[in-house]
Amino acid sequence: MRAPPMSIEPILLSQNPALLPVVAMWYFTQWGRHVPGRSHDDECQRLEVFLHDGALPLLLIALDNGEPVAAAQLKFHERTEHPEREHWLGGVYVCPSHRGRGLAARLIEELMARAAALGVRDVYLQTEADDGGLYRRLGWTPLESVTHAGGSPVRILWRRLAPR
Numbered sequence: 576m577r578a579p580p581m582s583i584e585p586i587l588l589s590q591n592p593a594l595l596p597v598v599a600m601w602y603f604t605q606w607g608r609h610v611p612g613r614s615h616d617d618e619c620q621r622l623e624v625f626l627h628d629g630a631l632p633l634l635l636i637a638l639d640n641g642e643p644v645a646a647a648q649l650k651f652h653e654r655t656e657h658p659e660r661e662h663w664l665g666g667v668y669v670c671p672s673h674r675g676r677g678l679a680a681r682l683i684e685e686l687m688a689r690a691a692a693l694g695v696r697d698v699y700l701q702t703e704a705d706d707g708g709l710y711r712r713l714g715w716t717p718l719e720s721v722t723h724a725g726g727s728p729v730r731i732l733w734r735r736l737a738p739r
């Protein structure tokens with residue numbers, strides 16, 4: 576059966592702070608629960624830096640007919656070995672019901688447009704997809720492979736945004 580069409584509206588977390596616990600639960604279920612001692616409350620606290628208007632960091636949420644279905648972040652210094660690598664794409668999450676229809680790509684492109692408008696040029700990310708997966712298609716270039724905090728190898732990628 577074909578999936579119903581999506582009517583996607585991107586909003587910043589700061590436009591609807593009531594969505595913070597929902598996004599925190601996605602992140603906790605996907606990543607946080609594997610970190611010893613981390614709770615959903617901790618995950619909520621980590622998202623409080625995104626509760627402001629008009630400045631970095633950004634947390635963009637996709638609404639489908641008003642329901643939150645995906646999120647992505649533009650944040651500072653996800654990794655610290657290279658302090659000059661300031662801006663990072665992270666927290667890319669799409670609800671299982673909405674995967675495989677290009678939603679992550681759409682949300683990331685909207686986030687990058689907003690980041691570029693705020694003066695961001697170079698954006699880094701880390702992914703377990705060694706070939707870069709979806710990010711390579713969106714213009715990121717693979718750099719070195721490193722070890723993630725959890726012990727698994729991850730690939731660092733870099734993309735330069737066109738100025739706005």
Ligand SMILES: CC(C)(COP(=O)(O)OP(=O)(O)OC[C@H]1O[C@@H](n2cnc3c(N)ncnc32)[C@H](O)[C@@H]1OP(=O)(O)O)[C@@H](O)C(=O)NCCC(=O)NCCS
Nearest residue numbers: 667668669674675676677678679680702704707708709710
């Ligand atoms: C990864 C994820 C965000 C993709 O969402 P989506 O809306 O289905 O993505 P799109 O439809 O825009 O693109 C799908 C592509 O993403 C690729 N992909 C899946 N997981 C990926 C990952 N971890 N890193 C890079 N690319 C990935 C798929 O292989 C697919 O590639 P293809 O189009 O060449 O076949 C979604 O599966 C998800 O939320 N997974 C759990 C959280 C996660 O792993 N986030 C990414 C962290 S780097």
